[in-house]
Amino acid sequence: MQQKVAVFRKENFNAAHRLNNDHWTPEKNQAVFGKCNLPHYHGHNYELIVQVNGYPDPETGFVLDLKVLSDIVKAKVLDRFDHKNLNLDTEEFKNLNPTAENIAIVIYNLLRPEVAAEKELFITLYETPRNFVKYPI
Numbered sequence: 001m002q003q004k005v006a007v008f009r010k011e012n013f014n015a016a017h018r019l020n021n022d023h024w025t026p027e028k029n030q031a032v033f034g035k036c037n038l039p040h041y042h043g044h045n046y047e048l049i050v051q052v053n054g055y056p057d058p059e060t061g062f063v064l065d066l067k068v069l070s071d072i073v074k075a076k077v078l079d080r081f082d083h084k085n086l087n088l089d090t091e092e093f094k095n096l097n098p099t100a101e102n103i104a105i106v107i108y109n110l111l112r113p114e115v116a117a118e119k120e121l122f123i124t125l126y127e128t129p130r131n132f133v134k135y136p137i
Contacts, residue, residue, distance in 0.1 A: 002055045007062075009050045009069045013082035016043040017098040020087075041085055046103075047126035048077065050111065054119035064119065076110040100127040104135040 018041045019033040029037045036042065050073055054063040084090055086098040092106045104125040115121050126132040 005063050006053045011048045013046050015086050016041040017086040044127050049124040051122040072114045100133045104133045
């Protein structure tokens with residue numbers, strides 16, 4: 001009987017953002033988002049963990065070649081978001097508040113087509129060492 005295994009790739013990227021709802025008053029944005037609503041943005045050193053669950057290939061022993069996963073993450077996530085202002089420099093967040101939750105969902109949606117459908121994909125995104133999100137749950 002074949003056993004399912006999880007493989008992980010950890011990456012880091014740096015990005016600036018501002019949490020803001022254009023439909024709210026400045027006072028409400030400040031009350032809800034606090035320091036994250038600074039008009040001149042702020043940055044994070046994000047830690048991204050990409051998890052792929054599946055059965056090892058009988059010929060290679062890989063669930064997914066981690067070098068291939070590294071290349072996919074670089075092309076789809078790091079090249080797109082690293083050292084960028086998420087609000088200003090990316091299409092994904094032009095009309096989407098770049099919360100950690102939304103960033104994780106966007107990353108998942110960027111990576112999902114690149115990982116075989118029979119494999120499970122999970123994204124864990126650390127915004128700070130103590131604040132992180134996981135998608136999907």
